[in-house]
Ligand SMILES: CCCCCCCCCCCCCC(=O)CSCCNC(=O)CCNC(=O)[C@H](O)C(C)(C)COP(=O)(O)OP(=O)(O)OC[C@H]1O[C@@H](n2cnc3c(N)ncnc32)[C@H](O)[C@@H]1OP(=O)(O)O
């Protein structure tokens with residue numbers, strides 16, 4: 021079993037788990053000891069480093085993912101990350117282009133597999149650890165179950181080690197050794213008619229379509245005075261607000277102004293963020309944000325795409341979180357999203373039911389690589405959102 025060979029929490033450690041200390045599992049090696057040559061691929065494949073600044077390469081990555089990436093359990097929807105979204109996700113401050121790893125068929129040069137890492141500062145309890153966030157692991161449907169994933173994982177691990185980084189964070193819908201937390205995702209209908217048409221939702225037993233539309237109707241405009249889109253000038257205030265807020269969670273990113281500028285300034289059709297500016301003091305008191313991740317609707321005759329917004333980071337210090345999140349739903353509806361998704365992490369549980377979110381049909385598991393924590397953590401102890 022591949023994961024038994026890796027420095028991650030092992031099932032066999034479970035009984036004396038609480039005796040093992042929290043922290044690094046395997047001490048760092050000297051970078052000069054790290055394997056210099058790439059891992060072996062089956063003979064007809066070759067490694068490539070994907071240049072995310074190349075439109076042609078981005079189109080190849082987009083096509084691989086849109087046809088072969090994560091589907092829901094019923095294979096009705098598949099994530100449809102856009103090229104702009106992927107560029108945003110893969111080029112944060114300090115990114116390494118050789119952590120954008122592809123596998124091509126030697127002859128045709130067809131891109132058939134992919135895995136990425138981006139650098140991040142992640143605080144685990146009271147320690148800030150330089151990590152890589154691993155994402156977009158994908159093997160073409162025609163090349164599944166050939167043990168390509170372990171090779172991709174070992175290769176990205178090797179390249180991360182070469183930068184003297186020894187820990188990672190990742191999430192997955194599948195259970196692997198060993199989750200540090202298991203979260204549930206929830207959905208808030210914005211366009212119930214379309215959601216029922218594509219089979220995402222079902223008409224409630226005692227509800228007609230018109231009563232369902234009425235149930236999810238939202239006001240035309242946000243209720244909060246001073247609610248507006250975030251701008252560059254707000255970066256220092258948002259960084260302070262967010263850093264302070266995230267301290268309450270056991271695992272959370274450590275965001276500098278630079279990080280906030282990249283991850284939270286609005287990018288059209290990628291990430292939207294809003295602040296509440298007190299009309300008299302002009303103080304920034306609250307913040308909310310969501311990212312745009314459509315899903316392909318697999319095999320529906322009327323619709324091909326589900327437009328979904330995903331709750332990102334939200335901080336409420338003077339507006340009630342319930343009201344702030346309702347304003348977020350209102351803006352998402354204004355921008356024609358069909359559904360608004362949220363995990364039960366951070367303080368999200370406090371608004372999910374009241375704002376008419378319904379539970380999703382799966383879980384998202386959080387993982388750390390080469391770092392042990394006494395756990396598992398409750399979702400409300402997590403302050404980290406991975407794309
Ligand atoms: C210090 C730096 C460290 C950096 C690295 C940190 C670790 C990063 C870890 C990566 C984090 C990614 C995070 C991320 O991207 C977000 S999770 C999304 C993963 N991608 C998808 O689900 C897309 C659709 N599926 C596929 O493309 C394939 O099914 C994949 C590629 C998933 C597996 O390809 P395959 O053709 O179906 O399978 P084989 O090649 O034959 O390999 C089977 C082995 O792969 C293990 N497996 C399966 N799914 C996995 C998953 N999601 N994570 C980790 N491992 C996974 C599984 O346990 C099995 O091992 P075992 O049988 O021995 O148990």
Ligand SMILES: CN(C)Cc1n[nH]c2ccc(-c3ccc(F)cc3OCCn3ccnc3)cc12
Nearest residue numbers: 090091092097099191192193205361362406407
């Ligand atoms: C996080 N990031 C690593 C992508 C990723 N990988 N695996 C996943 C499994 C679930 C979710 C998820 C996270 C939040 C959410 F509200 C709904 C979700 O999935 C719904 C089911 N689904 C899957 C595809 N289309 C619809 C994301 C992911």
